[in-house]
Amino acid sequence: MTTVAVTGAGGLLGRALVAALADPDVALGLDGGPLSRLVALDVLPADALSARLADAAHPMLAPVRADVRDPDLADALAGVDVLVHLAFQMDPIRDVAAMRAINVDGTANVMAAARTAGVRRVVYLSSVVAYGAHPDNPVPLTEDRPLRGNAGFPYAEHKREVEAALAPLLAADADADADATAAAGPALTVLRSAAVFGPGVQNFLSRVLELPVLPRLGDAPPPLQFVHLDDVVGAIVHALTTPLDGAFNVAPDGWLAYEDVRRFVGRREVRLAPDRARALLAAAARSGLGELPPGAVELFLHPWVLANDRLRATGWVPRRTNEEALLEAIAEHADWVALGRLRLRRRTAAAAGLLAAAGLAAAALRRR
Numbered sequence: 001m002t003t004v005a006v007t008g009a010g011g012l013l014g015r016a017l018v019a020a021l022a023d024p025d026v027a028l029g030l031d032g033g034p035l036s037r038l039v040a041l042d043v044l045p046a047d048a049l050s051a052r053l054a055d056a057a058h059p060m061l062a063p064v065r066a067d068v069r070d071p072d073l074a075d076a077l078a079g080v081d082v083l084v085h086l087a088f089q090m091d092p093i094r095d096v097a098a099m100r101a102i103n104v105d106g107t108a109n110v111m112a113a114a115r116t117a118g119v120r121r122v123v124y125l126s127s128v129v130a131y132g133a134h135p136d137n138p139v140p141l142t143e144d145r146p147l148r149g150n151a152g153f154p155y156a157e158h159k160r161e162v163e164a165a166l167a168p169l170l171a172a173d174a175d176a177d178a179d180a181t182a183a184a185g186p187a188l189t190v191l192r193s194a195a196v197f198g199p200g201v202q203n204f205l206s207r208v209l210e211l212p213v214l215p216r217l218g219d220a221p222p223p224l225q226f227v228h229l230d231d232v233v234g235a236i237v238h239a240l241t242t243p244l245d246g247a248f249n250v251a252p253d254g255w256l257a258y259e260d261v262r263r264f265v266g267r268r269e270v271r272l273a274p275d276r277a278r279a280l281l282a283a284a285a286r287s288g289l290g291e292l293p294p295g296a297v298e299l300f301l302h303p304w305v306l307a308n309d310r311l312r313a314t315g316w317v318p319r320r321t322n323e324e325a326l327l328e329a330i331a332e333h334a335d336w337v338a339l340g341r342l343r344l345r346r347r348t349a350a351a352a353g354l355l356a357a358a359g360l361a362a363a364a365l366r367r368r
Contacts, residue, residue, distance in 0.1 A: 002082060003039065004037075005077055008042060008085075014086050038061050074114075083119045090204070108162075108165060111186075121188070126159050126193070130159040131145055132160070137304060140251075141304070150296075150298045169186075170246055189248070207343070210337055217272055225256070227251050281294045289339075
């Protein structure tokens with residue numbers, strides 16, 4: 001019998017993982033037995049978290065209000081065998097220091113609390129952005145490539161910084177015997193996910209689908225890759241049922257050319273010089289209207305797609321294609337239009353446009 005804890009359990013991915021772990025056929029890898037207790041950790045109050053998890057709750061679910069920055073976090077992890085760390089601030093916020101406190105300092109606190117509580121394994125969800133988008137990136141990226149998350153993109157910087165702090169633990173897992181590893185702390189699995197798409201996904205990248213036009217920032221845009229939410233959940237469950245040491249990319253087979261993505265989205269594109277795009281994003285961020293930081297421009301200029309061979313070799317298989325993940329996201333976002341942080345239904349935006357045009361016409365008539 002195994003006790004699993006999940007940070008960020010109230011988020012989209014956390015809820016999907018709780019639902020997957022409710023399957024009685026899931027046999028966890030520590031002892032090959034079923035899940036005995038599932039500790040759901042989130043900053044939400046316990047009753048609100050319980051309501052959010054009601055449709056996917058495990059019969060042994062224990063909702064706990066906890067902040068990853070809490071100095072007493074180890075108390076919430078008492079008796080936990082495996083911890084899945086999902087709590088992370090992905091979308092940029094104006095208070096970058098607070099974002100770093102959650103992402104970097106919070107993860108350090110989670111790892112320290114796990115060691116204090118005697119957790120035997122931690123599964124940490126990282127991201128392709130830890131590698132960064134660079135002109136010399138190979139296509140695809142393998143796990144032995146250096147982590148160079150792009151400067152000026154806080155989410156990427158934080159993923160890179162966290163993994164740099166975790167690197168000694170990965171080395172210990174690779175080099176030490178079982179007794180020495182146990183003395184050093186929890187065993188560690190790092191899952192580096194491609195861009196997650198699919199139903200319910202709301203992030204700065206998915207909202208690019210809601211722009212009135214698609215940006216084209218260079219003559220040869222990079223290929224793009226979309227992993228389905230279900231496959232990310234499947235990879236986490238796989239890491240719980242088949243303990244994995246080290247870092248593993250989580251990605252579908254292959255990727256899509258930019259032109260294919262544009263064809264699927266079916267929207268007109270606009271060309272922007274990269275420096276102009278950075279300046280526009282910086283201005284929007286300063287005004288509080290934008291959410292894409294200037295460093296995100298590199299994602300539209302340089303390759304950042306993943307190879308999944310290493311995880312596949314352990315028995316995990318992606319069930320959904322790039323096209324499926326993208327098309328499901330397109331269908332869900334089709335009725336929305338976004339300009340920075342402003343997000344409206346298309347019919348509302350159209351009505352607002354008509355009203356604005358009518359107002360301008362009336363003002364012109366008054367002037368005449």
